[in-house]
Amino acid sequence: METLKNIILSKTGIWLLLLVLAVVIPPMVGGYLTSMLILICIWTILCFSVNLIYGYTGQLSLGQAAFFGIGAYAFGLLTVKVGLGFWPAFFLAIVITGIFGFLIGIPALKLRGPYFILVTLGFSVIIGVVFVAWIELTGGANGLAGIPRPNPVPLPWGELSFESLLPMYYFILFFLIIIMLLFSRLVKSLIGKTFIAISYNENLTESLGINTMGRKIMSFTISAVIAGIAGVLYSSYNIVISPEIAYFAKGMDVVAYLIVGGAGTMAGPFIGTFILMALPEILQIVPSLNTLINGIILMLFLLFLPSGVSGGILSLKEKFSKKRIG
Amino acid sequence: MALLEISGLTKRFGGLSAVDDLNFSVKQGELLSIIGPNGAGKTTLFNLMTGFYKPTSGKIIFKEKDITRSKPHQVTRSGISRTFQMTSIYSQTTVLENLVIGQALHAKSGLCSSIIGFPSANRERKKIQDKAEEILSFVGLEDKRDKSAAGLTEEAQKRLSIGLALSTEPELLLLDEPTGGVNMEEISGLIDLVDKIRQLNITICLIEHKMRMVMSISDRIIVLSYGKNIAEGTPDAVANNEEVIKAYLGERCVF
Known part of the structure; x- marks a missing residue:
């Protein structure tokens, strides 16, 4: 009994409980909520990409929406215009996104602090403009349509098609x-530890024989790949993509999600994305007010709880365990 | 053959020469102290030696290899490591975790094998953990193992920063004021630690302001003033050098 209780109350227990809920709930709720959950999953993946480069490596990038857009458009173009199958296009699209991350990372990461942030922001704006202006390739503001869902999977009792919402959600x-x-x-591996070390103290890490520039480029490239995967999933789910998805404000939104949830934690992307995406839905807020409300929430968190919800829970836990000992 | 050979080393910041045509060498196994009044260019010299600054001119040869233009991590990997004047440790994490990060440069596992957790990566991990524990006890912080590094006393932080520098397995260790900000009673412990490091056959360059300590532990002393090498020799010779007295106390006045 005691061990069972320990498992339930442990971190793994909470994760398992969430997993069960994530699997069981969607079939019981309607299509609208399922599509909400799909979007939450996609933005959580994008949030993980920000978490790697900002939360764990300490380099604030406002440009992750651009990588999301590159992944989405690369997948869309490869399937619609080149005619590749789902999986080859998926693979190529994230490779392309990774190459973009690598090439942008080399000059951008030479800069520190606000200069790096500005370059990533600028990159995001440029990518957004390219998607609108390069009409022959991207379809401009009209967007790109006809992007395929994953291939149906043959199962013993029939074919599993991804045309409906529920399989797509899973x-x-x-x-x-x-x-x-x-x-x-x-992030628990030795390479991950050096990312974290860079966020703590870059000069010290360099003096300990770590090629900090190389590690930052590595982290940025991986974060671009993660953002690219989110982009591919989004374009396949939505079937249609338009330039707004790479709009720089989206990149800032995701940073806000992460800070609210707790940067540099595993739970942060989940908590932040859930709170900031579910809240406007629950409160039935006019979409145009979303950005304003996100901004206010972000400022409140930066002022009163800069380590985010999960960081706050951790420090609360520490306080209580100290009291018990003391 | 000298372990480290510095010739004509100059660093200018605008019109100011922080280090000015400096020539000296460090011999294998010795403890060389670099002293001088504030602003003499001692820390700048360390930053040049470790690649954090690029010199305006001059050469740094370490083990017969030119490291003048090397990046800091390359210098460390060639066998020179350092501590910083403003004690540099990872204060956000535990003492042991600090030393594990210190071992990271020895890791050879690639990205994929560390994520997937190949047996080789796991073995490497174990080895690194053991080495970190070894250094933990070498610098005498076993009882602080799982404490937050931020909560350490100034003296323990100095020990940890020296432990970090030792993690890279240097042949030449540069210590920038290892007793700065530490109270008198605790200094002897740090001197003992320096002695222990010397027994490992590690060559040491020391920047220090505490003269009694410098005089007692150095084999040789170099005196810098305004970026120039104004005296060099054994502790006794330097202590009685006119130039040195002038640099520290000013011109002798005769009324």
Whole structure:
């Protein structure tokens, strides 16, 4: 009994409980809520990408929406215009996004602090403009349509098609879980520890024989790949994509999600995305007011709880355990 | 053959020469102290030696290899490591975790093998953990193992920063004021630690202001003033050098 209680109350227990809820709830709620949950999963993946480069490596990038857009458009163009199948296009699209991350990272990461932030912001604005202006390629403001869903999977009792919402939700949830598991292994590995060390003190890390520039480029490239995966999933789910998805304000929104949830924690992307995406829905807020409300919430968090919800819970826990000992 | 050879080293910041045509060498196994009044260019010299600054002119040869233009991490990997004047540790994490990060440069596992957790990566991890524990006890912080580094006393932080520098397995260790901000009673412990490091056959360059300590532990002393090498020799010779007295106390006045 005691061990069972321990498992339930442990971190793993909470994660397992959430997993069960994520699997069981969608079939019981309507299509609207399921589509909300799909979007929450996708933005959580994007939030993990910000978490790697900002939360764990300490380099605030406002440009992750651009990588999201590059992944989405690369996948869309490869399937619609080149005619590649789902999986080859998926793979190529995230490779392309990774190459963009690598090439942008080399000059941008030479800059520190606000200069790096400005370059990533500028990059995001440029990508957004390119998607609007390069009409022959991207379809401009009209967007790109006819992007395929994943291929149907033949199962013994019939074909599993991803045309309906529920299978698509599980498909995306599967990617979220895989990314989360690999992510947690990465940040606990020695390479991940050097990312964290850079966020703590870059000069000290360099003096300890770590090629900090190389590690920052590595982290930025991985974060671009994660953002690219989110973009591919989004374009496949939505079938149509338009330039707004790469709009720089989206990149800032995701940073807000992360800060509210808790940067540099595993739970941060989940908590932040859920709170800031679900809240406007629950309160039935006019969409145009969303940005304003996100801004106010972000400012309140930066002022009163800069470590975010999960950081706040951790420090509360510490306080209580100290009291018990003391 | 000298371990480290510095010739004509100059660093100018605008019109100011922080280090001015400096020539000296560090011999294998010795403890060389670099002293001089504030602003003499001692820390600038360390920053040049470790690649944090690029010199305006001059050469730094370490183990017969030119490291003048190397990046800091390359210098560290070639066998020079340093501590910082403003004690640099990872104060956001525990003492042991600091030393684990200090071992990270020895890790050879690639990205994929560390994420997937190949047996080789796990073995490496274990080895690094053991080495970190070894250094933890070498610098005498076993009882602070799981404490937050931020909560350490100034003296323990100095020990930890020296432990970090040792993690890289240097042949030449540069210590920038290892007793700065530490009270008198605790200094002897740090001197003992420096002695222990010397027994490992590690060559040491020391920047220090506490003269009694410098005089007692150095094999040789170099005196800098306005970026120039104004005296060099054994502690006794330097202590009685006219130029040195002038640099520290000013011109002798005769009324």
